Amino acid sequence: MAGQPNTRERLVSAAFELFSERGYEAASVDEIAARAQVGRTTAFRQFGSKEALIFPDHEALLRRADERLSNTHAEALPAEVVAVATSVFEHYLAEGDRARTRYRLTRSVPALRDFETAVVSRYARLFTKHLRAAQTGDWTADLRAELFANAVVAAHNHVLRRWLRGDVPNPRSDLAEALAATWPIYRGGNGRTAVVVMSTDEPIESLTPRIRGLISD
Incomplete structure (x- = not known):
């Protein structure tokens, strides 16, 4: 049926x-x-x-992220990493109560907390792998790629946890601001800072190109 x-x-x-x-x-x-x-x-x-029943979509999300980044030109990879993190965040927003139940369980069950930590580390490794492949230059370029990858994951998780606790009235705009704050890490401390603050009823699909434009200028 x-x-x-x-x-x-x-x-x-x-x-x-x-x-x-x-x-x-x-x-x-x-x-x-x-x-x-x-x-x-x-x-x-x-x-x-x-444990995998609590995180039923993580393999598919990682696979799609890998495919998406594999098909991105080198110069666009940093912005695409931000876009991937945003799409994963949207997935959790769409889950709603299921995501909140998972959060409560992972806070109280050590085995699930360990499983979640392993999942998070895979995103950081995936982002680092693609960003490093696009780098040329001295060893600091590789370092910035790794720092940026981990910063994007940390920014995503920080806002996600706040939303799961009910502390964020505008999770999309908070995420955009948090992710934009990671950009100077990839730029290498050249004094350029991009801060994106958005509070809007527009769908995320229309926001993503604007965020990319702001951090790529």
Whole structure:
């Protein structure tokens, strides 16, 4: 029937429901599979671990980010890294309550906190890999690429956590400002600073080209 959730979505929904009802440790994979009306083997084939059920989209997001950056010209990579971070942020905004449930769980379950840390580090490594490949010059160019990659991830996560706690009324404009503040790191301290502050009802698709223009001038 059209509109029915697929197996993957049923498993994720069942996992979040049971984790909210019983806690992460108390909810078993068998119970999650039973509520999703699939077998235990299917659950593990889809996700591989209970932790992965909490972060069901991270592999797809990383893969798309890698493909996107691989198809970007060298001179446009820094702005594209910012755009990728913005698109990941939009994904979490779209999740809404599910993202907030994940945040509460990762704050209280050490295994999930470790899993989240590993996911975050993969973004930093991915950004660094592409930025370094585009660099020419002395060793400080590689250093700036690594610092910039980590700064973009840190800026993204800082605003995301504030939004998850309910501390940010305008998350998109806060993210744009936070990401723009990372730009002087890549510029190499040449005195140029780009600060982007936006509070608007415009969709993010129309904001991204303007942000790129501001930080690329």
